[in-house]
Amino acid sequence: MNVKAVLYVTTLVLGASGSLLAQSPARQPMLVSEPFTCNFTGAAVDPQVLCNYMAYTANGHAERVVDRILKPIGLLRNFKIMECANTQNCFATVVKGQRFIIYDGAFMQRIEDATETDWSAISVMAHEIGHHLQGHTIDGKGGQPQKEIEADKFSGFVLHQLGASLEESLVAIRLLGNEHATSTHPAKPARIDAIRKGWLEAEELYPKWKTANKPAVATAPKPIATDEATASARPTTPTRTTTPARTVGCVSGDCADGRGVFVYPTRERYAGAFEEGDKHGEGTEYYADGKIKYKGNFRDNVRSDYGVYYYRNGDRYAGWFQKNVPNGKGVYHFADGDRFVGYFKNGQRHGPGILYNADGSKEEEGVYEQDQKVR
Incomplete structure (x- = not known):
């Protein structure tokens, strides 16, 4: 998605004026219309x-x-x-x-x-x-x-x-x-x-989902307290056929200083190391449907050092992170098989890099600044 799509939609995402009208045939008057x-x-x-x-x-x-x-x-x-x-x-x-x-x-x-x-x-x-x-x-x-x-x-x-x-x-x-x-x-x-x-x-x-109201992607990276209302609804005498109602928050392990599993209200979850309540060390983030979102290292609750991020559109980035985004040397794999090998800064291509086609041939090579080839 990432941005590159957009880079990434992302960047995907675009610069010319709409004030000029389509040209009319020669010798014919231009119809008055409003530009879009x-x-x-x-x-x-x-x-x-x-x-x-x-x-x-x-x-x-x-x-x-x-x-x-x-x-x-x-x-x-x-x-x-x-x-x-x-x-x-x-x-x-x-x-x-x-x-x-x-x-x-x-x-x-x-x-x-x-x-x-x-x-x-x-x-x-x-x-x-x-x-x-x-x-x-x-x-x-x-x-x-x-x-x-x-x-x-x-x-x-x-x-x-x-x-x-x-x-x-x-x-x-x-x-x-x-x-x-x-x-x-x-x-x-x-x-x-x-x-x-x-x-x-x-x-x-073209039905793809069991429900049309799937939860959104998590927006709060930091673990939050267990939902008290959910906790209070826990059965007083659980049996082998029942499960605890506590499905949000720290569901297992030590989510303060140790290793544990934390589930967000969005149903996304994190399994890995914690320090003072923050994601810190090696861990894995999962989307709400259970697919891996990111696997790698964290520092003070943000993706840092080496890791692999899996985008929803099928792209993935494997390389170095800083403050949650690609920063340093890495490889961005596109879902269509193409890949970019080079350097990133603040989530954008920055420095030398090569774009390869799916068949391994080079499509583009150069030096980039803020995701644009400069030479």
Whole structure:
């Protein structure tokens, strides 16, 4: 997800002005229409801060991530993907007839950091893709609340097909959605409902989960106290056929200073070493469905030193961590078999590195800064 998708959605997640209209045939008057520039958060987009589309360079990994989003619905990419720093957003637009998805990689990384899941950035990207695929960017009608609803519903449908739970599909809009409606964007509750409808529609057609209300990814890394209400409901005379009701908190071992198993309210869990109540030493984090999330070392409750992180989209990173993110030498394995071998800083490629195709051939080699190749 990680960001690279987004790097990672993440970074996945995009820079040209939507103020230019598609060109009309020669000698014919240009019809008056309103340009379209979708901004996921609903904030205004200032064309002055956008990248010059003439300087467009392809982002191979971002394009592969987008293609992965499109694959479950059998469609091909009909737009270009472009990273533009300092835009603080991700949006779809059209410049002189060329469709773009523009993203700010640092912005997408912050979304992932805030939500503790790469699904947030993926959902933002899927939303913008929805605008292009549904013709919103070329109908000349500008931004409209109904277009946002349709793009949100598309996002929910696609994330279901990619394997996200309902709550994972909603994390981005819960974080970034506006509480109040505007002339172009509905209020957060309406957008949440649209994503939910898209996810449930996909669930009805292609059921994957036993329930449509799976828990969200954990957002609090530090263990919390056992739920007292749950503890008080414990049977007074347990038998061999009953199990303790205490399923949240430290369920076994020593979660203060030793080794133990701690279960979060989200149903994610950690099994490993503790020191003064923090994850400290070797341990393993698990997603709510029991799959491994991270296996490696921790210091003062954060991922540190060497470890392996398994992303929900099938990617994984094996290497050095600092403050929860890749930092140092490592290998980022993409779900499609490609891999990047090199150095990372604050979760981004930084330093020498090589991108290999799934067949082992080199696709790209160079020196990177803040996830961009500089030479």
